[in-house]
Amino acid sequence: MRTYGRLLQQPSTALSLIAALIGAVPIGMWPLGIVLAVLDRHGSAGEAGLLAAAFGIGNAVGVVTQGALLARVRAALLLPLFSLLGPVAAVLLAGDARIAGAVLAGLAIPAITPAVRGRFASSVPGRDRPGAYALVNVLFQAGIALGPIAAAALATAGRVGLVPPIAAAGGVLAALLLAVAHRGGAAGGVAPVGRVPGRGVLVLLGGAAAAGFGIGTLQVLVPLRTGAATSGATFAVLALAEVAGAVLLGGRVGPRHAFRLLALGSGGMALVYLLLLVGAPAVPAAVALGLATGTQSLGSALGLDRFVAPARIPTVFALQVALLIVAAAVGSLVAGAVPGVAYAAPALLLAAAAGATTAVRRRLGPLAPSRPAHAR
Template identity: 35%
Template sequence: MLERHVAMQGYVDVLRTPGLRVPLLATVIGALPLGMLGLSLLLYAHERTGSLAVGGLATAAFGLGNAVGLSAQGRLIDRYGQPKVVAAAGLACAILGIFLVTAAPLVDWRGFVVVAGAGMGAGIPATTGSMRVLLAELVREGEARTAGYALLAVLFQLAVLTGPLLTSLLLVAAGPEEAVLAGGFLACGAALLFAGTRASRTWRPLRGSVSRGGARTGKGLAVLLLLMAGAGVSAGAVAVAVPAAALSLGSAADSGMLIATSSAGQIIAGLAFGAVSWRWSHARLMLVALAGSALAVGLAAWAANSLALLFPALFLVGLCGGPSAIASSALLDTLAPRSALTRAYTLMVSVWLLGDAVGNAVSGVVAGSLGHRPTLALGACWLAALFVVGTLLRRALDPGPGPAASGRSEERGPARAG
């Protein structure tokens, strides 16, 4: 399984690649609003309406808007290029934020914040998806490219974790409306910074049709999207069960520490995964991570009668979840043609977000009636079912060196990444 350890050399190679550091920085800045705006919109809606239910709807609308917006931006980027689409989305997010805090006091309708929140979610620029494509173009060596995907995932996770902390500081210093504005301005600034980089400006979408392997890779991409949507459902179940466990076993404040523990596991596993050269295919690695996640969430369900046991169990959940996300991203190099790579990545993230929203909704009912332990057990069973489905359909995920692979090689040749 393990061919050789390459320490941190893969990360060094990525960071030394000309033209990648500034867009990578812009990507991190662009991920901060994802951790800021959900909480900011919830608190702002509560301040305006006095209802936590409306605040929850505003947060959900933001997430759904983000899913739809990413998918739309991916299609547009693969047609018109990165700078125009990313910059326009970031500007729209900032303008909608200004419109929201300016007009909300004048509009006597509770749903206004919900609708505006959905618009801000749709305007979050697809910097992470665009960065994923630049890594595939500019980092030619396979092992270093996988390290790049791992680095991107780790930095994204760190940014999403930092977002709520920034929101907390803004709430203390100002208020929720300033936090909403800050999230919109950060999205806009990151989009303009990314769009102005040479790597983004010189990247060109590829015109033309997919090679003869397209039908086969299309089936593999459909299987991958199915698995990612299912993984999102399980993540949504865990996201509901963890605060429910904190409320049952301790206090609401413990939920933040529990979530941070799982995120720490993801970060550590992501760094380790990218620092190692693997002999197994990315399809097999993803399935192994799915199996590990099912066992880890099941262990969390067993341990969820004690906070002391739940912390290490959730750390293990994070350790298993990190490699799965990176392997899924790396699979796109095989399953999606270069001409649709941005669209494929943003679609993959979008279906995960939609699955997460479904998991939130269903698990809220389950946790409310049965408790947090059955909710976690449900998430574990769901992951086990996904592992079985993925194993049965693995041949579609791992097409091997056929026409599809050669088609990807041919498409990469004329690409201009800068």
């Protein structure tokens, strides 16, 4: 826990983490608020699904676009500009241009987490970097969980119309906090190692896509097979276990453990999906899956440091997030079409990801500790 204490004592690091938490809330708040608003005015389920999908498309495009621009434009300028699209989206959603408003709401989500990841890769010492990435992951998950709770509470109070402006305000606030945190220059970089960066990045992207596909199958099959109450408990346990896994490992591992964590996490997830395929209970499986997912995500974060220059990390991380979103949608489609064997697909994909990670690790050979850029 000393790692986390050192991190939180740094004002810019603590402010970046707060921005990551606040910036994740609109991601969970916007889509549920959009759906609840449709139902509140007695719209159809089809319209609700269309608007939710439009938001998802806008979010995927927005995070990739911002991630690419972060390599060229300062986050302190770029993210506030994107966040200002949020109030415009809120106005459109209140009128007749709701599809355009939903897409714009997705675009307006500032890419806080990719920006923070890139910043930490160059400003946090190597020994504390796993803990920093674990905190980013935990706060990101917490923000996404808080978003739907806030949207549902406002809808229950008869104030569903306040969801879009509050979500938009949250995005603007998070972007401004990050601008303050990043007003200074970076402290250095991480030296990527080895000579297979292209293949290594593909492995990281493939692992994210495989994990996203699995999430998509769960979103359909767990409610279908267990009912509303158990499915809610399952996803809550999954999120808590993922947070626990990331926190426990973040203070105990170093950057050289990146590939081992990634392979173990992907392999563990594959095993859990195989157990679900043969009828394992959902809630205990969610515990194991959450721990494995936390392990994989931490390994992936450290792997980015090994393959990608700090200035390019936001771009690649944003692409990972977008792939996860798209793969989750594909996983949901597959689960709806062939529910009887859908768990086999993520098991195979994640096993392949674990194998590819092991192959890249062997090709690179032993990894030396990462060094700051100024030491090269």
